[in-house]
Amino acid sequence: MTLPAASTSATPSPNLWRNRAFNLLWTSQCLSDLGSAMANLALPLLVLQLTGSPTKAGLVGTTGLVAGMVCRLPAGVLADRYDRRRLMVICDVLRLAAYAALGAAVLADVADLAMVLVLVVLGAAANAVFSTAEHAAVRNLVRPGQLSDAVARNEARSYGTQLAGPPLGGLLFGLGRALPFLGNAVSYLLSLVALLAIREPMQEPRKKDADSAGDGPADGLSGFRFVLANPFLRALLLIAAPLNLAFTGMLFAIIVALQRSGTSSYLVGLASTIFAVGGLLGAFAAPALQRRLRLPTLILVLSWATAALMAASALWSTSILAAVPLAAAVFLGPTANAALFGYQAAITPDHLQGRVFSVIILAATSAAALAPALAGLLLDHFSGTTAMLAFALVVTIAAVTATFSTGIRSMTTEP
Template sequence: MTSLWRNREFTLLWTGQCLSELGTSMASLAIPLLVLAVTGSPVQAGLAGTIAQVTRLVCRLPAGLLVDRVDRRRAMLACDLIRLAAFAGLGVAVLTGRAHLGVIVLVAVLDAAGGTLFGTAEHAALRSIVPAGQLPDAVARNEARSYGVALVGPPAGGLLFGLGAVWPFAGNAVSCLASLFSVGLIRRPLQQPREGAPGGLADGLAFVFGNPFLRAVLVIAAPLNFAVTGTIFTIIVVLQRHGTAPAVIGLAETFIGAGGLLGALAAPLLRRRFPMAVLARAICWAATGLFLVSALLTASVAAAVPIALTLMLAPACNAALFGYQAAITPDRLQGRVVSVIFLVANSASAVAPLLAGLLVTTWSAAGAIVLFAAAVAASALAATFGRGLRTGDRPITPASAGATPGRSAGPSRPR
C-alpha cells in the first residue's frame, strides 16, 4: 500500500476539509459571542447552540439514507454551496445591523444541516478511496486535522470577532469556497456501483444494534459527548460573563485542541499497544476526575486544561471505532450506519448547551461541571463492566462482519 499522502483523492478531501473546518471552528466560537452581544443572555446563546444540535440530530438519519442513494461527491458540493450562501448572508446582516437572533439561528440551522450531510458523506466515502488496512490511520489523520484546526480556529475567530463581528463569518464563507473546489477536483467515484433495491433506515439500525461492539460504544459515547459539550460551553459562557477578551476565550479552546492533536499524533502507537476496551475505560475514568478539577477553575482559562488532558485519548478510540466500522460495513450501508452511530452518540449533546446556560444562570458554573462529571462516571461504569468492547479488538473476518438480524450484511472486501 502506498502512503496516504500519495493518495490523490484522500489528500484532496483532507486538505479541503482542513480549510473548511478552520472556517467552521472560527464561526462556532463567533456565533455564541454574537448572540451574547446582540441579546446579552447566556440562555439565548445556549438556545441557539441547542437548536443547531437538534438540527444535526433531526438531519442525521435522513442524511445517512440520502448518502447511500445519491452521488456522494455531488451531495458534498451542494452542502458547500448552502453553507457558503448562509455565511455570506450572515456577514451582510452583521454589516447592515440586521443580525438579530432569528437570522443567527437560521444560519446556524443551515450550517448544521449542511455539515451533517457533508460529514456523513465524507465518512461513508472513506472506504471507497482508502484501502481497508489504512482506514484506522486515515481516521486518525482526520482526527489530527480536526484537533489541529482547533488550535488555530478559536483564537483566530476570537481575534477576528474582536476586530469586527463580520470577519469570522466572512472567513468561513471563504473556507466553504475552498472546500467546494477541492471536492470538485476529486475524480474517483466515492461509492461502489449500486445494485438492487437501496433499502431503508431499518437496515442501518439493524446492522449497528446487531453488532455487540458498536452497541457497547454507543452506550459509553453518548454520556461522554454530552459531558464534553456541556463543559466546554459552560467554560465559554463563564469566561464571557467575567469580561474575558474574545481572543482569550479562543485560547481556552486552543488548549482543548492541543490535547486532541497530541492524542491524534499518538493514536497509531496507542492503538497498536492497547486494546480498544482499555483505551475506552481509561478515557472515561480520567475524564471523571479531570472534570472535577475543571469545576474548581471555572473563573479562569485554566479550566480548559483538564478537558484537553481528557481528549488526549479520544483520537485513538475514534480511530479504532471508525476504522473497524468502515471495514466491516458494506458500502451500500455506510451512510446509514455512520448516521446511526453519530445520532445515538451525540443525541444527549443536543441539550447540553441549553442545560449549561440554565445551570450557569440559576445555579453555578462549578455545579454544572460536576453534573457533567457524573454523566462521565456513568460511561466509565459501562466501559468497566460491559463486555461488548472486547469484540472490536478481534481480527476482521467474515464472521465478525456478521449479518444483521433477518438480512445478510456480508463480509467487507477491500477494494
C-alpha cells in the same frame, strides 16, 4: 468517542501527496473546517452580545446540533443514492449564502436571534450532508493502499483546524463581529471551486435492484438492527452518549464562564485550542496506546479519568486553566475512536458498513445536542463551578455503568 481516528500511520505516504483529486478535496476542507471553527466560536459570543443570555446562546448551539443529528441518517441515504459531488456542491452553495447573509446582517446591525437560528439550522443540515458525502467519497479518490493515510490526514486536519480556528475566530470577532462569518463564507467559496475542479468519480455505479431487495441504501433500519443485536455495541452507546454530552457541555460552559468573567475573546478562543491540543497529542499516541490497552479496559480508564479531570477543571471555572484538565481528558479519545471503529469494521458485513457507522455516530452524539442548552441553563442559575461539576457527575454515572456492564465484558477478544 464519536469520530473515527487514524489507526495506522500518522504520516501520509508520499504517493498520496501526488494524488491531485484527494489533495484538492483535503486542502479545500482544511480551509472550510478552519472557517467553521471560527464561526462556531463566534456564534455564542454574538448571541451573548445580542441577548445577554447564556441560555439563549446555549439554545443556538443546541439548535445546530439537533439539526445536524436529525439530518444524519437521511444524509447517509442521500450520499448512497445520489451523486456525491453534486450534493457537496449544493451544500457549499447553501453554506456560502447562509454565512454571507449572517455577516452582512451583522455589519448592517440588523441581526437578531431568529435570523441566527434559521441560518444555524440551514448550515448544520448542509454540514451533515456534506461531511457524510465526503466521508463516503474518499475511498473512490484514493487507491486501496492510500486509504489509511487518507484517514490519518483527515484526522490531522480535524484537530489542526480546531487548534487554529477558535483563537482566530476570537481575534477576528474582537476586531469586527462580522469578520468570522464572512471568513467562513469565503472558505465555502474556496471549497466550491476545488470541488468543481475534481473530475474523478466519487462513487461506484449503483445497483438498480439494490433497494428492491430490501438491502439498499434506503434500508436504514438494518443498521439499527445490527447495532442493537450486538451486546457490546449496545452497551458502549449507553456510555458514549453521556461522555459526549459532558465533553460538549464542559467546553461550552468554559467558553461562556470565561466570557462572563470578562476574559478577552482571543483567550476564550485559546481555551478551545488547548482542548484540541489534547486530542492532537492523543491522535499521535493512539497506535501505541491501542496496542497496550484492550477496548473494554480503555473504556474504563477513559471514563474514570474523565470524571476526575472534569471535576478538577471545575476548580478553575473562571480561568483559562480550566481547559487544561479537559485537554488531558480528551487525550484518550482518538485511541478509543480507533479501537471502537476498528472493532466495528471487523465485525460488520461490508454491505452494512455505512449504515452501522451512521447509527453509531447518531446514537453516540445525540445526547450532546442538548449540552449547550443544558450548560446555558445551569450557568443562568448556578456558578460556573457548579455547572461544570454537574457534567463531571454525568461522566461518573457513565463510568459506574461501564464498570458493571455485562455488555462491555462480553467483548472477550479483539478483532
